[in-house]
Amino acid sequence: MDERILEFGALLRQHGLRISPAESLDALAALGQAGLGSRQVVKDVLRATMVKRSVDLPAFDELFDLYFSALGQAIREASEATGKSLSASAEDYQKLLEQLEAMLRGREQKLSEIAEALLRNDDGTLEKRLREAAERVRTGQQQGNRSFQEGQFAHALSQEIGLGEITRQLEELADQMEGQGLDPETERRLRELVKQRLADLAELLKRVARLEGDRGDPRRRDATKLAALAEKSFYYLSEEDIRRMQEAVTRLAQRLRHVVAIKRARAKRGSFDLQRTLRKNLQFGGVPFDVQLERRKKHRPQIVVLCDVSDSVRNVSRFMLQFVYSLQDLYSKVRSFIFVSDIGEVTRLFDDNEINQAIDLSLRGDVINVFAHSDFGRAFKTFHRDSLSAVNGRTTVIILGDARNNYNLAHEWVLRDVQRRAKQVIWLNPESRATWGFGDSEMDRYMPFCDVVEECRNLNQLYRVVDRMVLD
Amino acid sequence: MFESIDDVSRRFAEQKYICNRNIATVVYLAARMGKPILVEGPAGVGKTELAKVLSGALGEELIRLQCYEGLDEAKALYEWEYGKQLLYTQILKDKIGEVLAGTGTLAEAVDRISKQDGIFFSEKFILPRPLLRAIRSERQAVLLIDEIDKSDNEFEAFLLEILSDFQVSVPELGTISARHIPIVILTSNNSRELSDALKRRCLHLFIDFPSASHELEIIKLKVPELREALAEDVVAIVQSVRKLDLKKSPSISETLDWARALAILNVESLGEETVTDTLATIFKHEGDIRKAQGEMRDFVARQKAKAPRPEGGANPDDKDVLH
Numbered sequence: 001m002d003e004r005i006l007e008f009g010a011l012l013r014q015h016g017l018r019i020s021p022a023e024s025l026d027a028l029a030a031l032g033q034a035g036l037g038s039r040q041v042v043k044d045v046l047r048a049t050m051v052k053r054s055v056d057l058p059a060f061d062e063l064f065d066l067y068f069s070a071l072g073q074a075i076r077e078a079s080e081a082t083g084k085s086l087s088a089s090a091e092d093y094q095k096l097l098e099q100l101e102a103m104l105r106g107r108e109q110k111l112s113e114i115a116e117a118l119l120r121n122d123d124g125t126l127e128k129r130l131r132e133a134a135e136r137v138r139t140g141q142q143q144g145n146r147s148f149q150e151g152q153f154a155h156a157l158s159q160e161i162g163l164g165e166i167t168r169q170l171e172e173l174a175d176q177m178e179g180q181g182l183d184p185e186t187e188r189r190l191r192e193l194v195k196q197r198l199a200d201l202a203e204l205l206k207r208v209a210r211l212e213g214d215r216g217d218p219r220r221r222d223a224t225k226l227a228a229l230a231e232k233s234f235y236y237l238s239e240e241d242i243r244r245m246q247e248a249v250t251r252l253a254q255r256l257r258h259v260v261a262i263k264r265a266r267a268k269r270g271s272f273d274l275q276r277t278l279r280k281n282l283q284f285g286g287v288p289f290d291v292q293l294e295r296r297k298k299h300r301p302q303i304v305v306l307c308d309v310s311d312s313v314r315n316v317s318r319f320m321l322q323f324v325y326s327l328q329d330l331y332s333k334v335r336s337f338i339f340v341s342d343i344g345e346v347t348r349l350f351d352d353n354e355i356n357q358a359i360d361l362s363l364r365g366d367v368i369n370v371f372a373h374s375d376f377g378r379a380f381k382t383f384h385r386d387s388l389s390a391v392n393g394r395t396t397v398i399i400l401g402d403a404r405n406n407y408n409l410a411h412e413w414v415l416r417d418v419q420r421r422a423k424q425v426i427w428l429n430p431e432s433r434a435t436w437g438f439g440d441s442e443m444d445r446y447m448p449f450c451d452v453v454e455e456c457r458n459l460n461q462l463y464r465v466v467d468r469m470v471l472d
Numbered sequence: 473m474f475e476s477i478d479d480v481s482r483r484f485a486e487q488k489y490i491c492n493r494n495i496a497t498v499v500y501l502a503a504r505m506g507k508p509i510l511v512e513g514p515a516g517v518g519k520t521e522l523a524k525v526l527s528g529a530l531g532e533e534l535i536r537l538q539c540y541e542g543l544d545e546a547k548a549l550y551e552w553e554y555g556k557q558l559l560y561t562q563i564l565k566d567k568i569g570e571v572l573a574g575t576g577t578l579a580e581a582v583d584r585i586s587k588q589d590g591i592f593f594s595e596k597f598i599l600p601r602p603l604l605r606a607i608r609s610e611r612q613a614v615l616l617i618d619e620i621d622k623s624d625n626e627f628e629a630f631l632l633e634i635l636s637d638f639q640v641s642v643p644e645l646g647t648i649s650a651r652h653i654p655i656v657i658l659t660s661n662n663s664r665e666l667s668d669a670l671k672r673r674c675l676h677l678f679i680d681f682p683s684a685s686h687e688l689e690i691i692k693l694k695v696p697e698l699r700e701a702l703a704e705d706v707v708a709i710v711q712s713v714r715k716l717d718l719k720k721s722p723s724i725s726e727t728l729d730w731a732r733a734l735a736i737l738n739v740e741s742l743g744e745e746t747v748t749d750t751l752a753t754i755f756k757h758e759g760d761i762r763k764a765q766g767e768m769r770d771f772v773a774r775q776k777a778k779a780p781r782p783e784g785g786a787n788p789d790d791k792d793v794l795h
């Protein structure tokens with residue numbers, strides 16, 4: 001049993017749960033206390049000792065069911081099915097088995113262990129041997145660096161347990177039933193039993209192979225897919241990808257929120273604060289028993305986002321807006337604007353609606369004309385005229401766009417004014433750096449007035465940018 | 473001490489706390505193995521309640537330490553009562569003078585005083601905070617450390633030390649060891665990741681929103697005056713509301729609030745008006761109320777369509793009075 005638990009721990013580890021030796025020992029000790037009474041108890045005990053994060057719960061539940069019951073259950077089911085097919089009642093079946101047992105004991109040649117377990121209905125041993133064989137095959141395959149294939153695994157497994165030999169032995173046994181002095185009916189049924197068990201074994205082997213396939217890293221595959229998704233350029237996303245991207249963005253935002261909270265908390269304690277110390281210690285007659293340190297004020301940056309929502313950059317804007325709003329509670333004020341050629345504020349939409357809905361609404365065309373041709377200059381001019389007051393010394397201005405102006409006037413002076421007023425101006429360009437300045441791209445005109453200019457082609461880059469934004 | 477997992481369930485039920493198998497198992501293990509329990513889950517599912525019930529079931533004292541950002545050793549473990557010490561010195565000025573009578577040099581005076589300094593740093597002047605109280609407790613206590621995720625890393629490290637040995641060194645008094653290791657319950661709202669070391673020390677318990685049947689049982693136990701049919705409606709509504717995408721899903725404590733409100737208002741059946749009026753008990757955000765209103769209206773309409781209840785048939789008021 002101990003090995004089983006340790007093996008289970010290894011399986012969990014494979015799927016991303018962090019199980020240390022200490023936890024495995026705890027699990028074993030706890031099982032000792034609680035007893036192995038029922039499956040539910042074992043599950044609860046293992047969950048309490050091995051799962052340390054709530055995000056791991058679903059994985060644990062799935063793997064527990066897969067590991068602890070699948071094979072054992074399959075074996076039991078097979079035995080039961082065989083029993084039912086041969087005789088009417090459980091007692092009959094039992095009697096049959098006893099007769100078989102007697103016969104086996106009388107024989108001179110011993111059968112192989114698996115064959116014996118099979119005939120004796122020794123589920124425990126059978127399960128154990130099959131598992132061990134599976135383990136050996138698995139290790140062998142991993143060493144050979146072969147990818148998993150169910151049929152091939154089943155084949156290797158049957159070779160490992162020596163299926164050929166077992167088959168031969170059982171067939172021999174069936175043939176030898178004649179001279180045993182049994183009545184014809186019993187003889188027939190025994191022969192039937194042996195044949196059936198052989199068929200069961202073949203079936204079980206297939207089952208083990210299938211289970212092997214199931215347990216082989218469903219989650220790991222997911223994780224690598226996600227990493228690939230984060231690297232994928234926004235331009236090449238399919239519908240499905242967009243949906244998964246949204247989940248990824250929410251999760252990244254969560255993580256960032258935690259990181260920021262910790263980093264901010266650490267920056268709290270400062271130097272000795274005389275005023276507060278004296279005030280605090282008046283109760284002790286001014287003797288400074290309780291020293292107070294300066295608490296650096298938590299400042300939350302303000303953000304103003306200007307998002308280009310023309311066709312070329314629609315995807316990026318969507319995620320940018322989503323990301324920023326997911327981090328709403330880290331900022332004291334987020335104001336967002338979208339533009340193509342005219343510019344409009346969408347802050348209200350995000351306040352009143354749930355985030356995805358708000359994004360849909362703003363991109364639909366109610367606020368501004370999304371079907372126009374990009375005109376950065378005009379949009380900036382309008383912003384300058386109407387909303388420059390949104391920008392002050394605590395504001396970080398983020399502009400998201402490819403700066404492709406369709407050869408309209410650039411009006412970069414707007415950006416100069418904005419930069420003067422704001423804390424910092426960040427420009428995120430979804431195009432690759434090599435194309436900046438070519439054709440109708442006005443990046444070289446806008447760049448001098450930006451503090452930070454970054455390429456923002458995929459999720460990872462987006463994350464890094466926002467990271468920097470928040471921590472400053 | 474608990475004898476078995478069933479014993480835990482039974483004793484909890486006596487305290488009017490319906491716990492599922494998982495909770496009972498973990499509590500049993502914690503009691504037997506002497507490990508702390510880290511309880512996680514959404515707000516209002518009964519994490520703090522669990523500690524109260526446990527202390528009731530064991531018949532032991534509940535010592536509570538509420539964590540917050542900036543909580544430090546002094547406020548958690550013990551503090552010297554400086555004020556008291558100063559006061560005593562002032563009052564006893566004359567006596568101190570007497571003690572020092574006859575000393576010639578300063579060194580002699582200091583020497584004589586130092587022989588007495590044990591007094592001012594004695595147990596009299598220690599103000600024990602929850603952790604020290606738990607350690608010094610005469611009997612085994614239940615120590616509840618609430619909202620550990622609100623404290624900072626330094627406090628966590630300090631707590632880890634205490635949880636390992638249940639021993640504290642007061643320089644003036646020496647080492648104080650716990651006579652009985654308390655049963656420790658830590659609750660967390662998952663607002664930040666706890667340190668691995670602390671997590672490894674504890675057994676984990678995740679309490680989620682209850683299932684429909686479970687929730688119904690709890691309402692029947694805690695708000696027995698509410699009619700069964702009404703209780704079923706309440707549970708059905710809350711369960712369906714939880715499936716919506718809300719800022720804060722109502723948890724079991726909100727369900728109980730609503731049930732109690734309905735009982736107080738002597739409501740006969742859940743009509744649209746009643747529901748709208750009492751919505752505020754289960755939702756804490758305006759946005760959520762709006763979202764749920766649609767769902768509520770659907771439910772009430774479905775109820776009306778399903779089976780016309782015999783209103784005012786068998787004098788329902790009498791039944792309430794009898795309870």
